[in-house]
Amino acid sequence: MSDSNKILEDITSSEYKWGFVTDIENDSLPKGLSEDTVRFISAKKNEPEWLLEWRLDAFRKWLAMDEPEWSNVKFPKIDFQDIIYYSAPKQKVTLDSLDDIDPELRATFEKLGISLDEQKRMTGVAVDAVIDSVSITTTFKGKLSELGIIFCSMSEAVQEHPELVRKYLGSVVPVTDNYYAALNSAVFSDGSFCYIPKGVRSPMELSTYFRINAANTGQFERTLLIADEGGYVSYLEGCTAPMRDENQLHAAVVELVAMERAEIKYSTVQNWYPGDKNGVGGILNFVTKRGICAGDYAKISWTQVETGSAITWKYPSCILKGDNSIGEFYSVAVTNNYQQADTGTKMIHIGKNTKSRIVSKGISAGKSHNSYRGLVKIMKRAEGARNYSQCDSLLMGDQCGAHTFPYIEVDNNTATVEHEATTSKIGEDQIFYCNQRGIATEKAVALIVNGYCKEVLKQLPMEFAVEAQKLLAISLEGSVG
Amino acid sequence: MLSIKNLHARIEEKEILRGINLEVKAGEVHAIMGPNGSGKSTLASVLAGRSDYEVTSGTVQLNGKDLLDLSPEDRAREGVFLAFQYPIEIPGVSTINFMKTAVNEVREYRGQEPMDAVSFLKLMKEKMKLVEIDESLLKRALNEGFSGGEKKRNEIFQMAMLEPMLAILDETDSGLDIDALRIVANGVNKLKTANNATIVVTHYQRLLDYIVPDFVHVLYKGRIVKSGTKELAMELEEKGYDWIKAEADAQTV
Numbered sequence: 006m007s008d009s010n011k012i013l014e015d016i017t018s019s020e021y022k023w024g025f026v027t028d029i030e031n032d033s034l035p036k037g038l039s040e041d042t043v044r045f046i047s048a049k050k051n052e053p054e055w056l057l058e059w060r061l062d063a064f065r066k067w068l069a070m071d072e073p074e075w076s077n078v079k080f081p082k083i084d085f086q087d088i089i090y091y092s093a094p095k096q097k098v099t100l101d102s103l104d105d106i107d108p109e110l111r112a113t114f115e116k117l118g119i120s121l122d123e124q125k126r127m128t129g130v131a132v133d134a135v136i137d138s139v140s141i142t143t144t145f146k147g148k149l150s151e152l153g154i155i156f157c158s159m160s161e162a163v164q165e166h167p168e169l170v171r172k173y174l175g176s177v178v179p180v181t182d183n184y185y186a187a188l189n190s191a192v193f194s195d196g197s198f199c200y201i202p203k204g205v206r207s208p209m210e211l212s213t214y215f216r217i218n219a220a221n222t223g224q225f226e227r228t229l230l231i232a233d234e235g236g237y238v239s240y241l242e243g244c245t246a247p248m249r250d251e252n253q254l255h256a257a258v259v260e261l262v263a264m265e266r267a268e269i270k271y272s273t274v275q276n277w278y279p280g281d282k283n284g285v286g287g288i289l290n291f292v293t294k295r296g297i298c299a300g301d302y303a304k305i306s307w308t309q310v311e312t313g314s315a316i317t318w319k320y321p322s323c324i325l326k327g328d329n330s331i332g333e334f335y336s337v338a339v340t341n342n343y344q345q346a347d348t349g350t351k352m353i354h355i356g357k358n359t360k361s362r363i364v365s366k367g368i369s370a371g372k373s374h375n376s377y378r379g380l381v382k383i384m385k386r387a388e389g390a391r392n393y394s395q396c397d398s399l400l401m402g403d404q405c406g407a408h409t410f411p412y413i414e415v416d417n418n419t420a421t422v423e424h425e426a427t428t429s430k431i432g433e434d435q436i437f438y439c440n441q442r443g444i445a446t447e448k449a450v451a452l453i454v455n456g457y458c459k460e461v462l463k464q465l466p467m468e469f470a471v472e473a474q475k476l477l478a479i480s481l482e483g484s485v486g
Numbered sequence: 487m488l489s490i491k492n493l494h495a496r497i498e499e500k501e502i503l504r505g506i507n508l509e510v511k512a513g514e515v516h517a518i519m520g521p522n523g524s525g526k527s528t529l530a531s532v533l534a535g536r537s538d539y540e541v542t543s544g545t546v547q548l549n550g551k552d553l554l555d556l557s558p559e560d561r562a563r564e565g566v567f568l569a570f571q572y573p574i575e576i577p578g579v580s581t582i583n584f585m586k587t588a589v590n591e592v593r594e595y596r597g598q599e600p601m602d603a604v605s606f607l608k609l610m611k612e613k614m615k616l617v618e619i620d621e622s623l624l625k626r627a628l629n630e631g632f633s634g635g636e637k638k639r640n641e642i643f644q645m646a647m648l649e650p651m652l653a654i655l656d657e658t659d660s661g662l663d664i665d666a667l668r669i670v671a672n673g674v675n676k677l678k679t680a681n682n683a684t685i686v687v688t689h690y691q692r693l694l695d696y697i698v699p700d701f702v703h704v705l706y707k708g709r710i711v712k713s714g715t716k717e718l719a720m721e722l723e724e725k726g727y728d729w730i731k732a733e734a735d736a737q738t739v
Contacts, residue, residue, distance in 0.1 A: 432574070433537075434574050435575075437536055437574075438570065438574040438576070439576075439584075439588075440558035440559045441534050441535075441558055441562050441567075441568050441570075442562055442588035442591075442644065442648065443563045443591045443592040443595065443648070444588050444591050445559050446559075448587065452576070452584070452587055453576060453579065456576055456577055456578030456627065457577060457578055459578035
């Protein structure tokens with residue numbers, strides 16, 4: 006091993022800083038999955054009959070499906086009977102005010118840097134905090150509702166706005182879309198719901214913070230965002246989990262619906278526990294995220310910074326149905342140690358003059374594997390559709406892998422599709438150049454990596470971008486902040 | 487200030503520096519000249535601490551400190567600056583951001599507080615003027631898509647920002663047209679004080695019309711075979727290197 010590789014190895018072996026466990030009493034189901042599990046969850050949430058039927062239908066279909074094996078990741082077979090499907094912190098079922106939140110829970114979120122105290126929040130971000138299977142609280146609800154914006158937990162939406170939930174749930178990601186989406190449809194426990202009425206621009210960032218706390222528990226959240234005609238919302242999502250030796254399953258579904266001239270900007274900073282240096286433990290992150298630009302001139306933009314999870318399997322996608330609609334995907338995926346990521350996007354061009362843009366930046370370090378997988382599909386009717394894709398891979402050290410699997414299907418010859426890909430290593434020359442200006446190697450790597458990801462990071466809302474930059478540095482370098 | 491004694495260095499199995507001796511005092515400008523492959527750039531790289539080269543014997547002291555004991559970043563923080571022959575591109579990192587990081591790293595090493603944004607901007611504007619560089623260039627990703635002249639001018643700007651004790655210019659004139667050469671040389675001259683020193687590594691005498699050296703050394707086969715004043719450079723320009731090679735080869739036989 007050359008000197009520079011040794012340096013990289015030293016500085017890429019870092020510690021996970023969000024790995025603490027909160028000691029709270031849980032109300033949990035025993036391990037195992039059956040129709041009864043589905044019925045229990047539905048009953049626990051006091052759901053209407055149609056939703057129970059929808060879940061049961063999903064469950065039956067899931068039983069007949071096979072786990073997908075096409076992705077470029079390897080992990081031990083999941084025993085779906087060895088997972089707890091419902092776990093909720095024990096506290097009063099309904100909260101009269103924020104003061105009623107269990108102090109332990111409040112402290113947990115404070116520790117994660119998320120204040121649930123509306124008064125103290127300076128940044129103007131409304132937060133829905135989800136721990137294990139349930140949403141704990143949603144801040145700023147009152148202020149948002151004055152504008153007609155609905156922002157609440159999925160369980161609450163089912164009770165308060167059943168007509169909206171019924172209309173849109175599963176409309177973008179059908180129950181049988183894939184194995185994990187079917188499983189999620191059967192057992193999803195909570196998540197966030199948001200509706201932006203016609204012509205309303207959300208005055209603040211909306212955000213959901215997901216935390217897995219309990220052991221042996223799977224997290225299956227379901228998020229549904231609808232922006233009606235001319236509406237706008239910027240939505241952020243963050244996640245962490247304690248350090249545990251066993252793998253934990255996270256199978257979420259996110260559906261976005263953008264009507265005519267509506268815009269949804271969805272940003273994720275994914276920092277689930279990645280497992281230890283030897284690849285023990287970590288979250289198995291199988292997520293289905295998809296948005297539809299249902300109306301003309303609609304726009305959906307996905308931005309993701311993926312640093313956590315032992316396995317990441319996710320492809321936030323856009324169905325560009327409306328004419329002149331726009332889909333964007335900006336991604337930074339970092340893998341270190343034994344992490345594996347297979348991530349990318351699908352851009353389905355259906356409407357005329359639809360545009361999509363894909364910018365993917367993969368960074369692999371340690372013994373990890375990082376794959377970009379993307380599909381650009383131009384349908385017959387999509388006159389004048391355009392796509393631009395750029396997929397870059399950065400390798401650190403000589404024991405990691407970077408892979409690119411771009412798929413392009415074009416059925417309309419007026420379309421323009423461009424694909425660019427590069428693979429590079431952090432050069433010794435670059436590091437020496439920084440050193441020669443007085444910059445130590447650790448900081449040099451952080452500087453180079455942040456520069457490499459700049460195009461994606463600048464898509465994130467300000468406060469989030471700063472966090473993401475720090476996270477990148479920490480994921481790769483241990484002490485540099 | 488700088489004292490090099492019997493310095494030997496090799497890359498892999500090939501010995502390139504074979505006993506360099508050089509004394510540089512504060513306020514002086516030294517030119518290192520020599521034919522291709524004589525070890526000029528190797529000397530610059532070894533002083534800056536590039537790990538490709540292995541020092542096999544000899545000592546280098548900067549103000550009494552053993553330079554060879556220090557990491558490349560610590561050498562920089564002690565005041566060694568290398569203007570690269572081929573400046574490196576760092577995509578997505580602007581020169582401003584790069585310099586801000588560098589200046590504060592150096593300040594931290596020296597026990598100084600990091601510079602706030604306002605003071606940094608002020609310093610930057612001042613230095614920009616000094617080396618005649620445009621702010622728009624500094625906002626772009628470092629050296630990415632820069633012309634040869636822009637890259638070299640950017641090196642001199644960085645030198646101005648870091649105010650080194652010892653500046654080593656490695657073939658800074660290569661790839662420059664006459665106007666760019668003049669601007670770069672002017673910058674270097676303006677940065678000269680009684681307390682710092684400059685080593686100019688060059689193949690041609692041309693640069694020395696603008697940066698006038700106090701001493702000229704000719705490097706050949708890893709040794710300084712002849713030293714003199716700027717007249718030596720003129721002589722080389724006129725007669726080429728062959729007579730020096732012949733002289734040196736005759737001595738070693």
